[in-house]
Amino acid sequence: MPPFFEGAQGGSIKEFPKDLLDPGCLEGNKGMKIEGRVWKFGDHVDTDLIIPARYLNVSEGHELAKYCFADVRPDLVKEVQVGDIAVAGVNFGCGSSREQAPLALKAAGIGAVIAKSFARIFYRNAFNIGLPILESEEAPEQIKEGDRVSLDFSTGAIVVISGDKHFLARPIPDFMRAILRAGGLVKYLKKSQSAAGDLPAL
Amino acid sequence: MPMTITEKILAAHAGRETVSPGELIQVEVDLALANDITAPSAIGVFYDLGAPEVFDREKIALVPDHFVPNKDIASAQQVKVSREFAQRHRIKHFFELGETGIEHVILPEKGLVSPGDLVIGADSHTCTYGALGAFSKGVGSTDLGAILATGKTWLKVPATIKLVYEGRLPHWVGGKDLILYTLGLIGVAGAVYCSLEFTGEVIERLPMPQRFTMANMAVEAGAKNGIFEPDEITKAYMEGRSDRPGDFLRSDPEASYDQEIRIMVDDMEPQVALPHSPDHVRPISELDSVPLDQVFLGSCTNGRLEDLREAAGLLEGQEVAKGTRFIVIPGSQSIYKEAIKEGIIETFLDAGAVIGPPCCGPCLGGHMGVLAEGERALSTSNRNFVGRMGHPKSEVYLAGPAVAAASAIMGRIASPEEL
Ligand code: SF4
Numbered sequence: 068m069p070p071f072f073e074g075a076q077g078g079s080i081k082e083f084p085k086d087l088l089d090p091g092c093l094e095g096n097k098g099m100k101i102e103g104r105v106w107k108f109g110d111h112v113d114t115d116l117i118i119p120a121r122y123l124n125v126s127e128g129h130e131l132a133k134y135c136f137a138d139v140r141p142d143l144v145k146e147v148q149v150g151d152i153a154v155a156g157v158n159f160g161c162g163s164s165r166e167q168a169p170l171a172l173k174a175a176g177i178g179a180v181i182a183k184s185f186a187r188i189f190y191r192n193a194f195n196i197g198l199p200i201l202e203s204e205e206a207p208e209q210i211k212e213g214d215r216v217s218l219d220f221s222t223g224a225i226v227v228i229s230g231d232k233h234f235l236a237r238p239i240p241d242f243m244r245a246i247l248r249a250g251g252l253v254k255y256l257k258k259s260q261s262a263a264g265d266l267p268a269l
Numbered sequence: 270m271p272m273t274i275t276e277k278i279l280a281a282h283a284g285r286e287t288v289s290p291g292e293l294i295q296v297e298v299d300l301a302l303a304n305d306i307t308a309p310s311a312i313g314v315f316y317d318l319g320a321p322e323v324f325d326r327e328k329i330a331l332v333p334d335h336f337v338p339n340k341d342i343a344s345a346q347q348v349k350v351s352r353e354f355a356q357r358h359r360i361k362h363f364f365e366l367g368e369t370g371i372e373h374v375i376l377p378e379k380g381l382v383s384p385g386d387l388v389i390g391a392d393s394h395t396c397t398y399g400a401l402g403a404f405s406k407g408v409g410s411t412d413l414g415a416i417l418a419t420g421k422t423w424l425k426v427p428a429t430i431k432l433v434y435e436g437r438l439p440h441w442v443g444g445k446d447l448i449l450y451t452l453g454l455i456g457v458a459g460a461v462y463c464s465l466e467f468t469g470e471v472i473e474r475l476p477m478p479q480r481f482t483m484a485n486m487a488v489e490a491g492a493k494n495g496i497f498e499p500d501e502i503t504k505a506y507m508e509g510r511s512d513r514p515g516d517f518l519r520s521d522p523e524a525s526y527d528q529e530i531r532i533m534v535d536d537m538e539p540q541v542a543l544p545h546s547p548d549h550v551r552p553i554s555e556l557d558s559v560p561l562d563q564v565f566l567g568s569c570t571n572g573r574l575e576d577l578r579e580a581a582g583l584l585e586g587q588e589v590a591k592g593t594r595f596i597v598i599p600g601s602q603s604i605y606k607e608a609i610k611e612g613i614i615e616t617f618l619d620a621g622a623v624i625g626p627p628c629c630g631p632c633l634g635g636h637m638g639v640l641a642e643g644e645r646a647l648s649t650s651n652r653n654f655v656g657r658m659g660h661p662k663s664e665v666y667l668a669g670p671a672v673a674a675a676s677a678i679m680g681r682i683a684s685p686e687e688l
Contacts, residue, residue: 111457111458111546113652113654113655115633115634115652115654115655115656115657116654116655116656119634119656119661120335120633120634120635120657121633121634121635121639123306123335123336123635124306124336124340124341124343124344124347124635125343125347126309126310126313126347126410138655138656138661139655139661157458158457158458158461158491161457161458161491162393162652162654163392163393163633163652164307164390164391164392164393164395164407164408164409165306165307165409166307166310166391166409166410166411167306167310169409184458184461186461186491187461187462187491187493188393188407188408188409191408191409191412192408192409192411192412195409195411195412196409196411240293242293242423251411252314252411252412252415253314253317253318253411253414253415256318256415256419257317257318257319
């Protein structure tokens with residue numbers, strides 16, 4: 068296997084919560100949860116901010132993670148704890164198609180992103196590489212920097228532990244849930260690929 | 270059921286009679302594209318999927334253009350991954366230095382996209398080919414890796430926003446100004462998950478290069494794709510480039526649109542996007558004096574021959590202002606050659622410009638013309654996010670080629686009218 072492969076899969080410098088990649092983690096009674104500190108962002112966070120283009124001469128997650136938000140929040144990489152949660156306004160991940168953006172976030176240790184809305188390509192990329200993202204109009208309005216928040220992917224529940232606030236994320240389309248549940252597009256396809264190489268029917 | 274041109278192309282590639290907005294469909298891909306930044310990961314995914322062969326070696330284009338000529342060892346490694354993959358799988362459209370240029374300039378130039386095609390590229394500006402009446406959109410590397418193996422992908426049918434441009438374009442106002450004005454109007458999230466359809470009498474007369482400029486920046490409004498109905502102008506452009514005539518589809522008159530926005534162009538001025546967003550747009554007369562350290566003419570938005578020609582027309586016999594660096598990068602090898610033949614390159618050189626080899630250049634701030642802290646540039650490219658062209662405390666203004674030329678001469682943002 069070529070060495071760049073690991074990057075394509077989202078290699079991480081820190082252990083990523085295994086359960087998130089566990090098939091079924093989004094379903095039924097398992098009640099998959101993560102809990103973390105909030106890193107708050109505004110509207111229209113573009114992919115050049117998430118990972119500046121000058122660092123795109125590599126593809127490996129652990130290399131990219133070093134420069135996650137390098138220009139605007141250099142403190143993030145130093146202080147982030149595995150499972151921390153990024154919370155943002157509208158159109159998160161706008162700009163380029165670089166998959167290095169969700170990859171850098173995930174490899175840096177960000178466990179999930181909650182935003183009012185996501186740019187189309189970023190949304191797709193995040194599912195493909197297995198970075199959980201949730202959409203909610205209200206939660207980003209009320210969640211503050213540094214809050215401790217827990218997320219339940221089976222129900223879409225977002226709970227601010229410190230302030231005892233509850234929100235419900237917009238439901239994830241079934242097809243996207245299946246991809247996330249499998250741990251990303253590659254695993255999903257491998258699991259469901261027919262002998263003829265056909266994608267599974269939608 | 271009446272459909273838009275986008276819906277018709279999607280239905281045809283999903284093997285269905287009709288599709289409607291919001292539906293998830295699986296489509297066959299006519300052309301899959303990746304560049305030096307996105308190909309290595311896509312290739313990794315392809316190997317991981319364990320497919321023995323690519324879906325079709327003639328329907329894949331690999332174009333190293335961002336950090337070429339290789340800017341450092343890491344970039345050289347990335348291109349090497351693509352090159353070896355191309356050799357191993359006998360990829361027909363792998364373009365190295367000397368025959369290449371910016372992906373979105375050379376694919377149409379070489380006739381690899383025809384009207385009615387469905388093109389998926391691991392680059393957000395893949396939406397450029399909508400200018401030819403094709404459905405084209407950007408994805409990330411993993412999606413593209415899966416396409417390399419299967420030739421198929423899934424997508425959600427977008428709702429369409431119809432933009433109708435009416436009136437007559439004033440002198441010095443072109444496709445770049447139309448799209449910047451539109452972005453100022455609808456905003457960078459104005460078309461998220463939607464298709465933008467460019468129509469109206471202005472569009473019917475608009476030359477091909479300016480259609481590419483407009484379709485190119487559809488993604489700056491968050492759109493999935495931007496599209497033009499192919500016509501005689503498209504047909505003339507395609508002539509001699511491809512033996513695939515393509516499918517000249519049009520939207521049905523009763524097709525349903527999410528929104529219809531009418532834009533009168535009669536009094537439009539050249540437009541400028543101010544830092545740090547492509548929708549932060551003002552007519553040029555409203556700007557105070559903005560001194561410039563650098564002007565960049567090039568990119569997949571405005572690096573075509575006609576763009577260089579327009580700028581050279583203004584620079585003839587003039588000089589670039591002292592203290593301002595003027596960087597010109599032709600979008601492809603053949604544009605470069607033609608520009609030399611026409612004397613355009615000589616005009617630039619005489620004026621004091623520097624010419625770079627066909628590539629993305631300083632557009633993404635990694636190579637050839639990176640900005641220092643506090644520096645200010647005007648660029649004919651498509652994005653001016655924080656740090657896009659270099660230091661996070663540098664600034665980028667976006668405009669068309671005529672404003673770029675006038676600004677290089679004046680050393681500040683200037684309208685061609687001032688010359
Ligand atoms: S010219 Fe700029 S926008 Fe176009 S493909 Fe290159 S880096 Fe991307």
